[in-house]
Amino acid sequence: MRSPAPEVIRAPRARPLAWHLAVLCLALVVPILVLGAIMAWFYANAERARLEREALSKAHQVIAATDREFAGLIATIKVLGLSRFLQSGDLDNFDAQAREVYRRIGVNVVVRSRDGRQLVNTRVPRGEPLPAVVDPESDLAVLQTKQPHVSNLFVGGVSHRPGYIVNAPVVREGEIIFFLSLRIDPERMRDVILQAEPPAGWTAAVADRRGLVAAHSSRHEEMLNKQLPLLIKSEGMRHDGVLRNGDAVGDPDVGMTAFSRSPLTGWTAVVTVPTDQITAPLRRALAVVMSMGAAILALSVALAFLFARRIEGPVAALGVQAARLGRGEPVQPLATRVREVNALSHVLSDADQQRQAADTALRGSEERLQLAQSAGGIGAWDWDVVSGHAICSESYRDLYGLDPKGPGHDSPKAWLAQVHPDDRDRVIKTWDAALASGRLESEYRIVRPDGSVRWIVDRGRSILDVEGRPTRFIGVNVDVTERHEAELRLHELQLELLHASRLSAMGQMAAALAHELNQPLGAATNFLGAARLALQSARPGAPERALARIEKAVEQTVRAGAILGRLRDFIAHGETDKRIVRAPQLLEDAVALALVGAKDSELRIRFDLAPEDRPIVADRVQIQQVVFNLVRNALEATAGRSSREITVASRPTANGELEISVADTGPGLGEDPEAVFRPFASTKSTGMGIGLSICRTIVEAHGGRLWAEQRPGGGALFRFILPVAPSEETVHA
Amino acid sequence: MPEDCVIHVVEDDQPMRDSLVELLEEAGYKARPYASGEELLARGSAAEPGCVVSDMRMPGIDGLTLLRRLRADGSGLPLILITGHGDIPMAVTAMRAGAIDFLEKPFEPDALLGAVAMALRLRSNGAVPEDGEAARRRLEKLTQREHEVLGHLVSGKSNKEAAEKLGISPRTVEFHRANIMEKSGAAGLPELVRLWLAAQPTAQS
Numbered sequence: 001m002r003s004p005a006p007e008v009i010r011a012p013r014a015r016p017l018a019w020h021l022a023v024l025c026l027a028l029v030v031p032i033l034v035l036g037a038i039m040a041w042f043y044a045n046a047e048r049a050r051l052e053r054e055a056l057s058k059a060h061q062v063i064a065a066t067d068r069e070f071a072g073l074i075a076t077i078k079v080l081g082l083s084r085f086l087q088s089g090d091l092d093n094f095d096a097q098a099r100e101v102y103r104r105i106g107v108n109v110v111v112r113s114r115d116g117r118q119l120v121n122t123r124v125p126r127g128e129p130l131p132a133v134v135d136p137e138s139d140l141a142v143l144q145t146k147q148p149h150v151s152n153l154f155v156g157g158v159s160h161r162p163g164y165i166v167n168a169p170v171v172r173e174g175e176i177i178f179f180l181s182l183r184i185d186p187e188r189m190r191d192v193i194l195q196a197e198p199p200a201g202w203t204a205a206v207a208d209r210r211g212l213v214a215a216h217s218s219r220h221e222e223m224l225n226k227q228l229p230l231l232i233k234s235e236g237m238r239h240d241g242v243l244r245n246g247d248a249v250g251d252p253d254v255g256m257t258a259f260s261r262s263p264l265t266g267w268t269a270v271v272t273v274p275t276d277q278i279t280a281p282l283r284r285a286l287a288v289v290m291s292m293g294a295a296i297l298a299l300s301v302a303l304a305f306l307f308a309r310r311i312e313g314p315v316a317a318l319g320v321q322a323a324r325l326g327r328g329e330p331v332q333p334l335a336t337r338v339r340e341v342n343a344l345s346h347v348l349s350d351a352d353q354q355r356q357a358a359d360t361a362l363r364g365s366e367e368r369l370q371l372a373q374s375a376g377g378i379g380a381w382d383w384d385v386v387s388g389h390a391i392c393s394e395s396y397r398d399l400y401g402l403d404p405k406g407p408g409h410d411s412p413k414a415w416l417a418q419v420h421p422d423d424r425d426r427v428i429k430t431w432d433a434a435l436a437s438g439r440l441e442s443e444y445r446i447v448r449p450d451g452s453v454r455w456i457v458d459r460g461r462s463i464l465d466v467e468g469r470p471t472r473f474i475g476v477n478v479d480v481t482e483r484h485e486a487e488l489r490l491h492e493l494q495l496e497l498l499h500a501s502r503l504s505a506m507g508q509m510a511a512a513l514a515h516e517l518n519q520p521l522g523a524a525t526n527f528l529g530a531a532r533l534a535l536q537s538a539r540p541g542a543p544e545r546a547l548a549r550i551e552k553a554v555e556q557t558v559r560a561g562a563i564l565g566r567l568r569d570f571i572a573h574g575e576t577d578k579r580i581v582r583a584p585q586l587l588e589d590a591v592a593l594a595l596v597g598a599k600d601s602e603l604r605i606r607f608d609l610a611p612e613d614r615p616i617v618a619d620r621v622q623i624q625q626v627v628f629n630l631v632r633n634a635l636e637a638t639a640g641r642s643s644r645e646i647t648v649a650s651r652p653t654a655n656g657e658l659e660i661s662v663a664d665t666g667p668g669l670g671e672d673p674e675a676v677f678r679p680f681a682s683t684k685s686t687g688m689g690i691g692l693s694i695c696r697t698i699v700e701a702h703g704g705r706l707w708a709e710q711r712p713g714g715g716a717l718f719r720f721i722l723p724v725a726p727s728e729e730t731v732h733a
Numbered sequence: 734m735p736e737d738c739v740i741h742v743v744e745d746d747q748p749m750r751d752s753l754v755e756l757l758e759e760a761g762y763k764a765r766p767y768a769s770g771e772e773l774l775a776r777g778s779a780a781e782p783g784c785v786v787s788d789m790r791m792p793g794i795d796g797l798t799l800l801r802r803l804r805a806d807g808s809g810l811p812l813i814l815i816t817g818h819g820d821i822p823m824a825v826t827a828m829r830a831g832a833i834d835f836l837e838k839p840f841e842p843d844a845l846l847g848a849v850a851m852a853l854r855l856r857s858n859g860a861v862p863e864d865g866e867a868a869r870r871r872l873e874k875l876t877q878r879e880h881e882v883l884g885h886l887v888s889g890k891s892n893k894e895a896a897e898k899l900g901i902s903p904r905t906v907e908f909h910r911a912n913i914m915e916k917s918g919a920a921g922l923p924e925l926v927r928l929w930l931a932a933q934p935t936a937q938s
Binding site: 514515516525526531601 | 746748749751752753755756758759760790792793815816817837838839840841842843845
């Protein structure tokens with residue numbers, strides 16, 4: 001049994017066009033040939049039937065000829081039997097008369113006595129002794145019928161050769177006195193047969209009643225006295241017919257035997273037709289069909305090859321065109337005798353034109369890309385991860401100050417050599433991370449061969465194979481030196497602005513600040529003055545009182561120092577200094593500073609700080625500036641109102657950030673809360689109106705957001721969100 | 734030292750209030766602390782004679798309002814204003830409203846004690862006018878332009894406003910102001926205001 005292996009799909013076997021055309025021709029020719037063969041067979045059958053009819057007719061002719069011969073002889077013998085010499089018994093005279101007959105018609109006349117003794121025989125001279133040869137069967141028939149009778153073949157007593165006789169009685173007064181017989185040589189009968197003119201190749205024969213050949217048209221001597229098998233078997237059979245073989249004559253070369261039996265003599269004529277002649281029509285017809293088939297086949301194959309060549313030529317030309325298209329060479333349309341090939345060729349030609357147009361567009365696009373890259377200071381690179389080989393664009397080499405026609409950086413190593421030494425470790429780490437993530441976003445300095453330093457932004461991504469492994473890494477470099485310098489200057493300017501803004505706020509609060517500072521300083525002065533007076537007076541207990549007052553004076557100077565310290569931090573000019581800070585302390589300090597000089601019995605400050613003290617990463621002074629500004633704005637918004645309440649709150653958000661809010665019970669912000677963040681949009685008489693815009697800048701620089709909304713129940717509500725410091729592990733990681 | 738005199742100390746800031754009380758008591762005065770002007774006004778006529786030392790800036794009613802309310806109530810208690818951050822308009826306003834003196838914090842303890850002593854003296858002697866003649870003599874050395882500048886300043890105008898009025902630059906106004914202080918020999922703004930008020934022909938009512 002076959003193993004249940006998966007079935008292999010085999011590609012169809014490719015064959016030349018001529019083969020296919022030849023198959024087509026065969027498919028057309030074979031039915032014609034089959035039809036021809038069938039017709040040939042019918043033709044052969046008709047021929048056989050015709051032959052059968054002809055053979056039978058010939059057999060009738062032959063038996064008719066023999067019957068005529070015998071009938072003639074019977075007439076002769078009847079006349080001869082009436083001879084007066086014979087009737088009178090004058091045998092010598094009769095002998096002369098008989099010899100006349102013998103001489104005339106060549107038939108041996110014999111007279112025998114009733115007991116079979118020969119009395120007259122024209123074959124031997126008169127007087128010579130005669131043998132007593134008798135055909136008892138014939139004699140018996142004559143005796144019974146008293147009518148002439150044709151004998152079977154027998155060997156004559158005189159001639160010693162086979163022959164046959166017409167035996168007739170000589171009757172005198174109703175008595176048979178002699179047997180008169182005419183002996184017929186087989187050769188004579190052969191001549192009779194030949195009168196029927198059997199066609200060439202045919203044989204005609206007559207056989208006696210026992211089936212012994214009495215005459216044969218062609219092989220007379222050989223066949224004479226031979227037994228025909230058919231006639232033994234066919235005793236009592238119908239008097240004529242045709243047998244489709246040679247069994248009847250015992251000759252394998254005979255294909256047809258026709259026979260006809262004579263009612264006169266009981267003899268049978270046999271006509272044979274050789275097998276050759278019977279099969280000849282079939283063979284001829286088949287030969288014609290075969291030769292026609294062969295001719296058509298040859299013509300088909302020739303035409304198949306001819307047409308194949310007519311088609312193959314244009315198809316081969318198409319192949320050449322397709323190959324040219326593949327190589328990107330121009331393709332002209334073909335003009336062949338095959339319309340479909342011409343149409344396909346036109347399609348190829350069109351495709352070629354479209355390809356040329358696309359090529360032109362691509363070249364244009366590449367040139368524009370090149371131009372855009374160099375104009376924008378963008379350099380592209382492409383690194384083969386597997387081989388480690390890298391290529392880079394012309395603008396890239398320009399960016400790195402390399403020879404524009406040279407190879408540039410052909411490996412990451414060559415590139416790394418130009419990265420600023422201080423940035424190299426960081427860049428390698430970023431690169432390793434990018435290999436893992438497939439995304440590169442890096443900013444670093446490079447050193448050009450002339451020693452100048454440029455800032456580069458490097459962005460890229462990996463290209464994966466089907467299994468998800470990186471095969472290539474492509475990216476672009478952008479020179480951001482100018483932007484970087486501008487950002488640095490902007491940063492400095494922003495710091496200046498923040499500082500100026502704080503100084504300005506303090507300037508506006510100068511009176512209040514002076515009061516706040518003078519309060520403890522004045523108190524201290526007073527305590528010290530009182531102490532001095534006590535010491536001068538030298539009254540009892542004076543030193544103790546003086547000491548107590550000095551202590552109080554110290555307390556007050558410390559208090560003034562604390563205010564000054566807070567103020568000094570706030571107005572100090574410093575770089576952004578982000579540290580982990582605690583929100584509650586920061587908020588309290590900022591609010592304290594903002595409330596300087598805002599003493600009002602109506603004013604209520606509420607702190608609603610989250611119990612959870614989450615550290616934030618922030619520049620303490622800048623965030624204080626935000627809170628300070630918001631609280632000052634709240635104070636101004638509520639000034640002169642009957643209910644003055646300011647709520648400073650903090651709470652963690654769902655995202656783990658810290659939200660700080662300052663709410664007041666002032667008039668609120670109206671339709672468009674965002675308007676207050678626009679610079680120089682202040683409605684206040686003092687200040688430039690940049691406070692809130694600065695606040696937003698600060699919060700956003702911390703990665704947070706600042707926005708305003710209406711406070712439920714009236715008033716304004718400012719909220720800002722700051723990211724919380726990462727947990728300890730992360731910080732030290 | 735008059736036994737029946739009480740110094741009413743009105744100050745919202747407790748350490749300041751304590752220090753004032755202790756200083757005055759050490760100097761031999763009887764001092765009574767008040768956390769706000771309302772507390773003093775509430776006492777009304779029950780307030781002992783003497784004088785008032787009041788802070789200028791306070792929640793509720795401020796020092797100047799307290800002075801006016803006292804006068805409106807018919808109280809003649811002399812009042813000394815102390816302030817953390819004084820300016821000329823405030824000083825002029827205070828003096829015109831009838832304040833005895835106007836002290837800027839921090840002040841010398843002696844300055845307070847001197848002002849208190851003067852206030853008590855005024856109380857016993859009745860109103861002693863400033864020597865108008867002496868005042869005028871101290872101011873007569875000023876140029877015409879300096880007089881104009883002084884007039885604008887004591888009327889409560891800022892340097893900038895005065896400069897606009899006079900058609901000169903604020904820096905020139907500052908220069909004139911320094912000269913005025915120098916020529917008049919005034920130790921500070923309150924004294925300058927006092928001099929100017931005394932020098933006015935119609936100042937004395």
